[in-house]
Amino acid sequence: MLENMDEFRCPKCNKLLFKYKLKGELVAQVKCTRCKTLASLQVLSR
Numbered sequence: 001m002l003e004n005m006d007e008f009r010c011p012k013c014n015k016l017l018f019k020y021k022l023k024g025e026l027v028a029q030v031k032c033t034r035c036k037t038l039a040s041l042q043v044l045s046r
């Protein structure tokens with residue numbers, strides 16, 4: 001069940017920020033706890 005999840009990593013330091021699995025669209029912003037970069041993620045429906 002937890003397999004085949006997409007990973008969202010910090011674009012700067014490559015820290016794994018979270019994993020997700022979804023149907024539909026996702027827009028998220030996460031501040032990396034390691035390097036403080038504000039990383040944004042946008043997934044359009046497939």
Ligand SMILES: [Zn+2]
Pocket residue numbers: 010011012013014015032033034035036037
């Ligand atoms: Zn980072």
